Amino acid sequence: MPHVMISNKKCTGCHMCELGCSAFHEGGFQPSLARLFTDVNPTTAVIKGHSCLQTACAKCQEACPEDAIVTRQITVKPAGEFSSREKNGDTVTGFVLIVDESKCTNCGDCYEVCPYDVIHEHPAREVAFKCDLCDGDPQCIAFCQNKYVLAVDLKLDKKDKELRA
Amino acid sequence: MDFYQGKVLKIDLSAGTAIVEPLNMEWAELYIGGKGLMLRYLWELTEPGLDPWSPDNPFIVATGPFAGTNVSTCSRVVIGGKSPASGTMLDSYMGGSFGSILKFAGYDMVIVQGLAPQLSTILIKDDVVTLAPCPAYTGMKTSEIEAALRADFDAKMTAISIGPAGESKLPWACISNDQYHKAGRGGTGALLGSKNVKAIAVAGTGKVTVGDAKAFLDDIERMDADYILTDDNYWVHEEGTPILVGITSGAGCQPVRNFSEGTNPDVENIDSEAFQKIRVKKRACYQCTLACRNFHRVEGAEGEGPEYETIALCGANVGVGDIDALMKFNIECDEWGLDTISTGNVLGLAMDMTEKGIHDFGVRFGDLDAYLKVPEQLATRSGIGAELAMGAKALAEKHGCPELAMHSKNLEMPGYDPRGSFGMSIAYASSDRGGCHMRSFPIGVEVVEGSMPADTLDSSKVVWNIDFQNHYAFKFCGIWCDFWAIDYDQMTQLMKHLWKRDVTEDELKVVGERVWNLGRLYNLREGTEKKDDFVPKAMLEKPFTTGVSAGKVIGSERFAKVMDEYYATRGWDENAVPTEDKLRQLGIDVRL
Numbered sequence A: 001m002p003h004v005m006i007s008n009k010k011c012t013g014c015h016m017c018e019l020g021c022s023a024f025h026e027g028g029f030q031p032s033l034a035r036l037f038t039d040v041n042p043t044t045a046v047i048k049g050h051s052c053l054q055t056a057c058a059k060c061q062e063a064c065p066e067d068a069i070v071t072r073q074i075t076v077k078p079a080g081e082f083s084s085r086e087k088n089g090d091t092v093t094g095f096v097l098i099v100d101e102s103k104c105t106n107c108g109d110c111y112e113v114c115p116y117d118v119i120h121e122h123p124a125r126e127v128a129f130k131c132d133l134c135d136g137d138p139q140c141i142a143f144c145q146n147k148y149v150l151a152v153d154l155k156l157d158k159k160d161k162e163l164r165a
Numbered sequence B: 001m002d003f004y005q006g007k008v009l010k011i012d013l014s015a016g017t018a019i020v021e022p023l024n025m026e027w028a029e030l031y032i033g034g035k036g037l038m039l040r041y042l043w044e045l046t047e048p049g050l051d052p053w054s055p056d057n058p059f060i061v062a063t064g065p066f067a068g069t070n071v072s073t074c075s076r077v078v079i080g081g082k083s084p085a086s087g088t089m090l091d092s093y094m095g096g097s098f099g100s101i102l103k104f105a106g107y108d109m110v111i112v113q114g115l116a117p118q119l120s121t122i123l124i125k126d127d128v129v130t131l132a133p134c135p136a137y138t139g140m141k142t143s144e145i146e147a148a149l150r151a152d153f154d155a156k157m158t159a160i161s162i163g164p165a166g167e168s169k170l171p172w173a174c175i176s177n178d179q180y181h182k183a184g185r186g187g188t189g190a191l192l193g194s195k196n197v198k199a200i201a202v203a204g205t206g207k208v209t210v211g212d213a214k215a216f217l218d219d220i221e222r223m224d225a226d227y228i229l230t231d232d233n234y235w236v237h238e239e240g241t242p243i244l245v246g247i248t249s250g251a252g253c254q255p256v257r258n259f260s261e262g263t264n265p266d267v268e269n270i271d272s273e274a275f276q277k278i279r280v281k282k283r284a285c286y287q288c289t290l291a292c293r294n295f296h297r298v299e300g301a302e303g304e305g306p307e308y309e310t311i312a313l314c315g316a317n318v319g320v321g322d323i324d325a326l327m328k329f330n331i332e333c334d335e336w337g338l339d340t341i342s343t344g345n346v347l348g349l350a351m352d353m354t355e356k357g358i359h360d361f362g363v364r365f366g367d368l369d370a371y372l373k374v375p376e377q378l379a380t381r382s383g384i385g386a387e388l389a390m391g392a393k394a395l396a397e398k399h400g401c402p403e404l405a406m407h408s409k410n411l412e413m414p415g416y417d418p419r420g421s422f423g424m425s426i427a428y429a430s431s432d433r434g435g436c437h438m439r440s441f442p443i444g445v446e447v448v449e450g451s452m453p454a455d456t457l458d459s460s461k462v463v464w465n466i467d468f469q470n471h472y473a474f475k476f477c478g479i480w481c482d483f484w485a486i487d488y489d490q491m492t493q494l495m496k497h498l499w500k501r502d503v504t505e506d507e508l509k510v511v512g513e514r515v516w517n518l519g520r521l522y523n524l525r526e527g528t529e530k531k532d533d534f535v536p537k538a539m540l541e542k543p544f545t546t547g548v549s550a551g552k553v554i555g556s557e558r559f560a561k562v563m564d565e566y567y568a569t570r571g572w573d574e575n576a577v578p579t580e581d582k583l584r585q586l587g588i589d590v591r592l
């Protein structure tokens, strides 16, 4: 299914993706609440990107005792350029994992299992928050637009490709 | 409040206190942020004629209103105070991530005064501020102190720090952030070191609001495409500042062997092409999509840079055309915490004096063994470093050859010789912090574009320099990076979000001029006079003998004439003091 992913090799560590992500969801720039992040060690210049793999991973969904992580259909149409655009086209339809806040009890079971450290407790709402693919307009892609970098890509996992074929 | 956090963190090291004051919003209206706001606070904080080494001299870190948003390049901070190197105002800029993270921690500015009883760090985690003695950090290089703070304080912190050069108060010790970003000029590191502070570390989790965030994102998306990710700016990603190496040598304005020639015979060993061959990766400042930081690798060394200024001053100016040695030298300067411009300038002078038989420092042009020892010697004031630490002016005067010191207002000159770009003479002489190319940059039109002749000096150059200085004074309030070629129209589009009303270009021009004049007032208050607006005589009288600038002479008389024109055009009196009319017209709220 569609998910966003950061290339550790291409990423320059500018954090624009986190800034766009947090402003879109939180009404202001607050990277501590971004749904993806680049772990940058500025001294050594080593970078590691963290983002949600959605249904290709789904560990949070499996772990959730309340069935609060729900699968929803989504059409993703990113603004701007991304590396796989030529291969996958402008628009990708598939599934995304969303937190149903009415069901989430903030038990924290999913926080423990996420392999990428991208599902957390929201400090104000006291429920889990994670990548929702920005309702189909991923801001992380929209703001990683240096044509020589394009480090955030829209990826499709195998199942998704089969479905499309 | 949108954009601003409305808070200034004030630290008194002598009293051991940290207090939060509201940001003076009247000043923020008049002076925006960055350079302007820092200068206004500086004016207020100190008594006239302050000794720069006094504990009262404030170490000011100021952000601009756009730090902590996704406006490209605006993570920059200005480090301000009274310069221990030049005695003028000090405003030195750097990228990295400190500005953005400081905003997330909740502050627009940090002001540090007083003297810590022993070497200390200032640790800021949102609203928790700690002054911590740190004897164990004594002598740590810049990469070591960052690693230590990440382990001891917070894994996600970023820090402003000094290397050993700052601890030994070398007048051109710099401030480091994220290892490769330096507020290089004017002794920022010496100022922090003189307060016994090794580092200011910050970790922040808060929010910067901008009003309607989604509308703001849409507008920034448009501006990124139209104004930032364009060919006008992409050169910094594709090539970076080494692009200038071939250009300035070709134009005869590169400092070669203590500014004795303008054309570098070794240029192809250290030009942009040579660096592209050893380039390994790119990194960006926080909130910058341009990503200009080039990493290079040679046998036994990998690191960011060197940038043009380092290649010019620590390469051409000291007779070094060996790219491996230059890479190593640059990394050493970064680690010990040295400004590479002053380092290469002073070292070039010492080599010149040695070659001329004035005094034997044991270093000659191109002598790599002696050269590679210099960063450590300077930072620890050992060997020849003890004497070189005086700086170019004092060193040359001591040995009876003041004419060999290439400085203005006691700040060593950077990598452009006015003999190959006449307009630079005005830029240097009228600069508010001494020998500096970042106030106006005639190289752009006289050398890079060729849209103005390089060998004329007349009214058109006066007006051009003044317009550029005002433009950059505003730009450095933003704080936009030099590498975004942002014009007034583009700045009005961003200021509209800040002021939440329509903004005209003329309004911004007035702010720029206001900030420039405030800087002049500060310098006059601190004792700078008209006679200090100079460039070394050799640059006016002594022609080069090689390259395209050979034989070209500005002439002292012509120079004096354009400087008088400069003052008059600025609305300053015959002593180069801004007139009351001018100050009133600009709405400046202080007086001498």
Ligand code: SF4
Binding pocket: A006, A007, A010, A011, A012, A013, A014, A015, A016, A017, A018, A038, A140, A143, A144, A149, A150, A151, A152
């Ligand atoms: S915007 Fe792109 S280059 Fe910048 S940190 Fe995110 S992934 Fe890396």
Ligand code: SF4
Binding pocket: A051, A052, A053, A054, A055, A057, A058, A059, A060, A061, A097, A113, A114, A115, A116, A117, A118, A119, A130, A131
């Ligand atoms: S939030 Fe984490 S655990 Fe859940 S799907 Fe995404 S990557 Fe997997």
Ligand code: SF4
Binding pocket: A004, A017, A020, A021, A022, A034, A035, A036, A051, A130, A131, A132, A133, A134, A137, A138, A139, A140, A141
């Ligand atoms: S797709 Fe949207 S929610 Fe997901 S990481 Fe990117 S910006 Fe954040």
